[in-house]
Amino acid sequence: MTDRIQKIQEFLKAQPDDAFLQHALALEYIKMGDDTSARALFEKILAAQPGYVGSYYHLAKLLERSGDQDEAVRCYERxxxxxxxxxxxxxxxxxxxxxxxxTY
Structure with a gap:
């Protein structure tokens, strides 16, 4: 685990519902190749704060990489x-x- 991930996780202990920190952690997971953890975080963010616009793009790209094109399209649309x-x-x-x- 990288130092960045550990630092973000420490910040999240103090502010567990901080969407910015969760988003940053999800991006770090993607860099490490851990799409499963990243997806779970993006979905958690968007379930709690559907207006957190930046997470839609990254989640949809992750879904594309995973081969779930239909869900990626829906994510882009949301x-x-x-x-x-x-x-x-x-x-x-x-x-x-x-x-x-x-889609084209």
Missing amino acids: GMEAAKAAGDQHAFNELRSAWEEL
């Missing part, structure tokens, strides 16, 4: 809805671009 609701045009455009690559 992310686009969340980005639109948040007024985050940049995130919306990134999600839409990834969605288009997958």
Whole structure:
């Protein structure tokens, strides 16, 4: 386990519901090749805070890598809805671009 993961886990002990820290930890898991742990964290974030737009993109990319194209498409679509609701045009455009690559 990397030092970064250990540090993030220590921060999470003090703030277990911090979506930013959970998201950062999930990204570290992806770097290590642990998609299972990353997926669980992204799903936990989005279940608790569906407006946490950044996690949709990374979860959908993970789903694509795992071969679950249908679920990736749904994740991109939920992310686009969340980005639109948040007024985050940049995130919306990134999600839409990834969605288009997958669906066309």
